[in-house]
Amino acid sequence: MTDGAERPAARPRTVVVTGIAGRLGRIVARRLHRELDWRIVGLDRRPMPGRPKDIEHHQVDLRSKKARDVFRTGEVDALIHLGVMHDPRARPAEIYSWNITGTTKLLEYCQAYRVPKVVLLSSANVYGPRPDNPQFLTEDAPLLAAQRFPQMRDLVEIDHLVSTFLWRAQGVETVILRPVHIVGPVHNAPSNYLRIQRPPVLLGFDPMVQLIHYQDTADAIVAALGPGRRGIYNIVGPGEVPLSAVLRELGREPVQIPHPVAKPILSLAFRVGISSFPVDELDFIRYVCMVDGRRASAELGFRPRFGLRETIHAVDEPA
């Protein structure tokens, strides 16, 4: 790299990635590995089988002393926090502690051991789908998702924690990315939903949605690592389409459910295990929750590489 040629004595820079064992974590790690000459250290409670030899992995709890040691011993140049746990089948209290305490600890380590860059992968869902939403929310819109979806509470709270850190820790370049629905061979709510052959939809509702290709998301993370980048950014993909057009493009056969009965039907189906659609997230297929990505394009220089069709079909890519 040119950077290395100028300063041959410089040590390789180190980036810590939480949640590296997940599908998106692996994709991000692979991108960083390929494009930047950085030393990559993974932090995840899960094992990471089949990882490249030069990726270091620590199978630890973020709240543990071992996680702290990663920051204390190594000179960490950046933290990428992807490790937001969101599992509709797990115990909420457990997830809450993991997410909130974990994030608080991470931020403590970053401040204590002078990590100059923190990147949080939040989500555009933190604004919440609402009937009175403007078509495109900007970064200063209030994060109202937790009002109606207890499941979203953790995500909103993490976003708040890191926003506070952004203003408080002036010496740290903190970047919060709020991407729209990430689609690809990843395990998240929108991708899981779009992979269902007969997905539930609400009769008489067909909101506009924004999707982003998983590789474009990785691009945004790489862009956020750039020197001097600091702030909160909505990250949008190639455009807006009605949900029905996405399902049609994928050849799905949506099941129309009238919205007054959707909640009981889907929560029953969820409990018996024939559907994995989280009932709290019904409003995401009812109202708009779209964001304005102009700030990221102006300040991070971020532009999606993938078109609408490619992005939609990324959901069916083999892992």
Add this chain to the structure above:
Amino acid sequence: MGLLDRLQQLRGPVPDDDIAGRTQALVVRGNEFGFDEFGASRESLRGALRVARWLYRHYFRASAFGVEHIPATGRVLFVANHSGQLPFDGLVICAACFLEPPQPRLVRSMVEYFVPTVPFASYLFARWGQITGTPENCRRLLAAEEAVLVFPEGARGISKSFSKRYQLAEFGKGFLRLALEMRAPIVPIAVIGAEEQAPAINVKPLARLFGAPSFPVVPYPPFLPLVPLPVKYRLYFGEPIRMTGDPDDDDEVLDEKARIVKNRIQSMIQIGLREREHVFW
């Protein structure tokens, strides 16, 4: 769309019964799936405009005056009086701007916040280019040189009782701030006829019971204003008003400017009422 296409569209008037041709001539900024950022699609508009034309020409037998004041291109804020319990005044204005001028224009009305919660209306309104009435949405469309329709009286206007017909309710200031901020000309519109389409009184106790802003009752079956009477609509488009000033000015200054627009519409209403010979023809 290229400049050439746009010029070709401006070349000649498209006959008004050629809905497909006129829809084609509309400026809709669609993506590869045919939807613009607000979810409007030419495909959906074509069907809706056929129905709108029938209502406009045959049911309401509308006539429009001052059509030359509808700008062929560029941002514009249409400001109209709102009345008649049912939002057919919006439909008639949209139809007029689509059917009457040589270059048809897609009018995007700012609809109430509850519309996205109503099944079917939620997405059909969006497909037809109607938008949730937030200032951000209006700003974005004006910046994209589109035409936006606002009813500054809002729910106060549409739900007023028959005894208050053709008396404008209080105007909000939001439309004025947007016009000043976006430097958009205001085209005032007076709608005559809508007031008589559902001569209703407001039963306040029932409104309170249902938690609705109003509970209109009409003196003929089915006693609820579901279908408008076949009144004749008359639309008066006024000369564009260009306001200048600071959108964040004191309320009194903005009120003064809003009153200019309100008075213009009120005087156009008086002229319209004087010229009208009968409510139904």
